[in-house]
Amino acid sequence: MTLKVGTILEGTVVNITNFGAFVDVSGKTGLVHISEVSDTYVKDIRQHLKEKDKVKVKVISVDDNGKISLSIKQAMPKKSARPIEVDWQSERVKASGTSFEERLAKFLKESEERIQDIKHREGKRYGTLAKK
Incomplete structure (x- = not known):
């Protein structure tokens, strides 16, 4: 199966490093960089992920050498922003x-x-x- 950019899939964390996590998706391994784990700052990735965790990931890119870049935060559903009530006559x-x-x-x-x-x-x- 070829991975297409923008596709959201479920994968399994197979290895964790200081700079990210390697996730197995459809028999191929891709990297979720530490900056793509959460919407908030991630100092220690091990506080967010463990090996064998099932995670939803979005395919960000696949380069010519077959390296796959993934994102967990982009695979999360968007929070709907409620409009702010403004009292124009403060x-x-x-x-x-x-x-x-x-x-x-x-x-x-x-x-x-x-x-x-x-x-x-x-x-x-x-x-x-x-x-x-």
Whole structure:
């Protein structure tokens, strides 16, 4: 049986090393790199896997030499992300009593004043240095 990239299969862990686990899939052995074991950081792979464990793996790649790269974390079902409830009329905005447009205009005015102040100071600095 040829392994196709993207296929999810069940395999058996046959060997564990510091950098990953070798998994037998359909009579062929592939590597699950330590970074492909879990969605979280894995310091010690032996805390996640043991030899002879049955695991679901996804075929990531098969190179020309026959090396098979596998992933356990990509074979896991995706957790559905629930939309975050946002209160667009937060208490801070309600308490301020100002609209977005008013706050934006205030920000732009203050920003322009700061820029003019910086330009004024820089002009003085370089004007003074040029005279020396």
